[in-house]
Amino acid sequence: MRDEATAFVPGHITGFFSAHPHDDPTKAGSRGAGLTLTDGVEVTVEPTTASEPTVVLDGDEIEVEPVRTVLETLDAPARVEAESDLPLGAGFGISGAMALGTALAANRVFERTLSTNELVTIAHGAEVQAGTGLGDVVAQAHGGIPVRLEPGGPQDNKLDSIPARARVEYLSFGELSTADVLSGDTDRLTEAGRNALSRVVEEPTLLSFMYASRLFAREAGLLTDRVAETIAEVAAADGQASMAMLGETVFALGTGLSDAGYEPSVCATHPAGAVLK
Amino acid sequence: MRDEATAFVPGHITGFFSAHPHDDPTKAGSRGAGLTLTDGVEVTVEPTTASEPTVVLDGDEIEVEPVRTVLETLDAPARVEAESDLPLGAGFGISGAMALGTALAANRVFERTLSTNELVTIAHGAEVQAGTGLGDVVAQAHGGIPVRLEPGGPQDNKLDSIPARARVEYLSFGELSTADVLSGDTDRLTEAGRNALSRVVEEPTLLSFMYASRLFAREAGLLTDRVAETIAEVAAADGQASMAMLGETVFALGTGLSDAGYEPSVCATHPAGAVLK
Numbered sequence: 369m370r371d372e373a374t375a376f377v378p379g380h381i382t383g384f385f386s387a388h389p390h391d392d393p394t395k396a397g398s399r400g401a402g403l404t405l406t407d408g409v410e411v412t413v414e415p416t417t418a419s420e421p422t423v424v425l426d427g428d429e430i431e432v433e434p435v436r437t438v439l440e441t442l443d444a445p446a447r448v449e450a451e452s453d454l455p456l457g458a459g460f461g462i463s464g465a466m467a468l469g470t471a472l473a474a475n476r477v478f479e480r481t482l483s484t485n486e487l488v489t490i491a492h493g494a495e496v497q498a499g500t501g502l503g504d505v506v507a508q509a510h511g512g513i514p515v516r517l518e519p520g521g522p523q524d525n526k527l528d529s530i531p532a533r534a535r536v537e538y539l540s541f542g543e544l545s546t547a548d549v550l551s552g553d554t555d556r557l558t559e560a561g562r563n564a565l566s567r568v569v570e571e572p573t574l575l576s577f578m579y580a581s582r583l584f585a586r587e588a589g590l591l592t593d594r595v596a597e598t599i600a601e602v603a604a605a606d607g608q609a610s611m612a613m614l615g616e617t618v619f620a621l622g623t624g625l626s627d628a629g630y631e632p633s634v635c636a637t638h639p640a641g642a643v644l645k
Numbered sequence: 646m647r648d649e650a651t652a653f654v655p656g657h658i659t660g661f662f663s664a665h666p667h668d669d670p671t672k673a674g675s676r677g678a679g680l681t682l683t684d685g686v687e688v689t690v691e692p693t694t695a696s697e698p699t700v701v702l703d704g705d706e707i708e709v710e711p712v713r714t715v716l717e718t719l720d721a722p723a724r725v726e727a728e729s730d731l732p733l734g735a736g737f738g739i740s741g742a743m744a745l746g747t748a749l750a751a752n753r754v755f756e757r758t759l760s761t762n763e764l765v766t767i768a769h770g771a772e773v774q775a776g777t778g779l780g781d782v783v784a785q786a787h788g789g790i791p792v793r794l795e796p797g798g799p800q801d802n803k804l805d806s807i808p809a810r811a812r813v814e815y816l817s818f819g820e821l822s823t824a825d826v827l828s829g830d831t832d833r834l835t836e837a838g839r840n841a842l843s844r845v846v847e848e849p850t851l852l853s854f855m856y857a858s859r860l861f862a863r864e865a866g867l868l869t870d871r872v873a874e875t876i877a878e879v880a881a882a883d884g885q886a887s888m889a890m891l892g893e894t895v896f897a898l899g900t901g902l903s904d905a906g907y908e909p910s911v912c913a914t915h916p917a918g919a920v921l922k
Contacts, residue, residue: 472808483792483849484806511917515760522805529761531749533921572760640788640917644810 372414373476374645375469378638379405379454380461380507381538382613383581384588386561387502387554388519394493397519398502400561401568401577403536403619404511407635409452409462410645411469413477415445422447425456425466434467437494442482444474453633457543459615464504467491468642476644484509489521499551511641513577515568530572533639537625537632541594541616549590549614560587574608574621581610592616601628649691650753651922652746655788655915656682656731657738657781658815659890660858661865663838664779664831665796671770674796675779677838678845678854680813680896681788684912686729686739687922688746690754692722699724702733702743711744714771719759721751730910734820736892741781744768745919753921761786766798776828788918790854792845807849810916814902814909818871818893826867826891837864851885851898858887869893878905 385400416422421439423432424447439446448470454460471487474480482490492505507514510527518526549557564580582599585591591599595611598618602609607624611617618625625632662677693699698716700709701724716723725747731737748764751757759767769782784791787804795803826834841857859876862868868876872888875895879886884901888894895902902909 475808481848481850482808483846484789484808487808512761512920528799531752531759531761531764531921569760571758573758639920643789643916644808 369415369479370477372412373473374410374412375472375642376408376410376645377465377469377508377642378408378511379465380504381405381459381619382503383577383610384561384564384584385503385613386558386565390520393496394489394521395524396496396502397492397506397521397525399516399519399565400503401513401515401530401565402507403513404508404638405460405536405635406638407453407633408638409450409454409465409469411466411473412449413444413446413470413473415477416447418445421445424449426451432463432466433498434463434491434494434500435470437497438467438470438491439474441490441494442471442474442478442480444478446474446477455540457545457615458540459544459612459617461501461504461508463498463500464491464495465508467495468505468508472642472644485522489523492521509641511638513574513637515572517569528572530574530577532574533637534574534621535623535634535636536619536621537623537634538612538617538619539598539625539630539632544614544616557588560584563587578608578610578621585611590614598628598630604628646692646756647754649689650750651687651689652749652919653685653687653922654742654746654785654919655685656742657784658682658736658896659780660854660887661838661841661861662780662890663835663842667797670773671766671798672801673773673779674769674783674798674802676793676796676842677780678790678792678842679784680790681785681915682737682813682912683915684730684910685915686727686731686742686746688743688750689726690721690723690747690750692754693724695722698722701726703728709740709743710775711740711768711771711777712747714774715744715747715768716751718767718771719748719751719755719757721755723751723754732817734822734892735817736821736889736894738778738781738785740775740777741768741772742785744772745782745785749919749921762799766800769798786918788915790851790914792849794846805849807851807854809851810914811851811898812900812911812913813896813898814900814911815889815894815896816875816902816907816909821891821893834865837861840864855885855887855898862888867891875905875907881905
């Protein structure tokens with residue numbers, strides 16, 4: 369057994385999605401597309417002799433159900449310490465990143481000799497089961513600008529990506545509960561997500577992704593007033609912005625938010641998926 | 646149309662493989678596993694008005710059939726300029742890297758709006774058709790330490806990976822012709838490749854990959870004397886080395902070759918697949 373291991377998992381902003389439930393959480397998931405980000409989560413796992421695992425995010429002990437599930441699945445009694453510049457609950461896939469980072473690092477520390485696909489499957493299943501996300505984990509394992517053509521873990525899904533990279537700005541006004549939205553009526557959302565995906569498959573470019581994302585946010589009825597205003601202001605300054613699914617968060621390409629007079633956080637698309645450090 | 650675009654494609658050392666021919670070159674390919682490398686190829690594509698494309702590697706004009714095929718498929722009359730620290734023909738997947746880098750960069754320059762999978766399919770098919778490689782392109786698009794479970798381009802293949810990273814040393818004594826080996830009797834090679842893959846699927850770790858690779862090189866009858874001696878010297882110094890498929894090249898984890906008294910080139914596994922710069 370090693371002393372500890374650390375993984376970096378990129379943040380993931382979903383631009384649009386459709387939900388695809390399944391009795392088996394490793395087959396359930398979402399179709400959609402998003403941006404993985406150079407801003408992400410660094411997850412360190414070290415063995416503990418305590419009877420219960422400890423999970424810490426930015427110094428505060430928190431309960432993250434998918435992380436606990438991953439540790440149980442890997443039979444890994446551990447202390448998990450995560451650090452991130454991204455806000456929690458605002459549409460950046462923090463819970464997915466913590467689950468995936470825990471899987472990668474715990475596999476190394478406890479020498480579980482699982483493959484990447486197996487670890488991603490475990491983290492994805494744990495996230496779906498907890499209701500905290502449907503597509504972040506597989507996107508974060510992939511990196512770049514993933515397009516999720518078929519739902520589920522790596523054994524079942526089908527991924528493509530947009531061959532591009534971009535500077536990304538973001539601004540978060542607050543949280544939206546993924547679990548609340550996903551437990552509500554998702555028919556309208558699924559229809560809007562299907563339309564958006566068709567558009568991006570037909571033309572896999574950043575511009576069409578942003579267009580499809582804005583249309584999705586409107587059609588799915590998820591825009592809040594503040595988010596809609598900010599997106600309009602970015603458009604007025606000739607920029608491209610949309611809403612992160614699911615958070616009260618606006619993201620923009622290039623200098624979109626800065627040009628509209630905001631002081632956003634700045635990062636970029638992340639070329640790689642999650643990695644051990 | 647843009648002025649130019651540049652892509653970086655990691656080098657790829659195949660540790661073992663089995664050949665899987667198919668009438669459709671996008672479905673043909675190989676199973677196997679390898680290391681993608683931080684040493685790779687930077688490929689710049691710029692439009693040309695000349696009637697024939699130009700392909701330059703490290704300042705010398707050369708003929709690379711898969712690159713020419715990619716340019717024709719994308720209807721992209723271009724000058725392709727590649728730079729690499731890796732030796733050509735020595736088992737680092739240079740031709741695959743040039744084909745894939747050309748596809749990514751030409752798609753951007755000529756605004757062909759293809760997806761990553763489509764570009765990888767084109768580059769993979771061009772490489773297989775030319776007989777210069779069977780699995781490098783899909784591995785180089787993936788990054789990390791890819792395990793190719795099913796052959797072919799992204800529409801058909803199945804990839805997993807070993808969740809690890811490593812410092813990599815290498816030393817090249819010279820070229821081996823991929824086309825010669827692949828056009829010969831590949832039954833013994835295929836059997837050895839199948840055994841090696843089973844081993845790595847069962848235990849997807851770096852150590853088992855190195856062990857399976859050494860066994861493959863011996864069983865497939867591809868070891869040259871110089872390579873066999875060097876691998877033995879690394880083993881005598883408690884290191885892990887094997888032979889790059891296909892080149893007269895020895896690669897080692899960590900400081901394997903240095904510890905055995907050699908002065909190797911040094912790089913590391915590359916966390917990401919091919920990327921536009």
